[in-house]
Amino acid sequence: MPNTTNIYFDGIEGEALVIALDLKGLAVSTGAACSSGAIEPSHVLTAMGLRPDRAKASIRFSLGKQNIAEEVDFALGLIPETVGRLRELSPVWAGAGVVSRKLAR
Numbered sequence: 001m002p003n004t005t006n007i008y009f010d011g012i013e014g015e016a017l018v019i020a021l022d023l024k025g026l027a028v029s030t031g032a033a034c035s036s037g038a039i040e041p042s043h044v045l046t047a048m049g050l051r052p053d054r055a056k057a058s059i060r061f062s063l064g065k066q067n068i069a070e071e072v073d074f075a076l077g078l079i080p081e082t083v084g085r086l087r088e089l090s091p092v093w094a095g096a097g098v099v100s101r102k103l104a105r
Contacts, residue, residue, distance in 0.1 A: 006045065008058040011093030012086040017059055020082045026075055029060045 009017060014030040021028055031042050041055030050058070063072070087093040 004060060004062045006058050006060050008050070008054040009083050010054065010057060011090050012057055012083065014057050014059055016086055017082065020086060021059075021078065024078055024082065026078055029062075030056075030058065031060055 008014075018028055018030055031044075041050075041052045042058065045055040045058060046052060061075070
């Protein structure tokens, strides 16, 4: 079923996750094409009540009719691993005393 969803990942910058996932073959974005290159958090996400730090940690996932189950499985396997690796490198994540948090699976 075609759909677009936005998920935030505390403790990391959305742009870092976009780059890391892209290097592994998964295309995602931090927002709509009309806001590409914006430095500020998405005005849409903040208007919906998302804190600015979470809006900046958000990733947009889009699925179309042509996506297959194997592609979804690939993403579901790759995302937790990549988020975990970026959190290990993040001084924000470690400095906030949240090192013991685990990514929900």
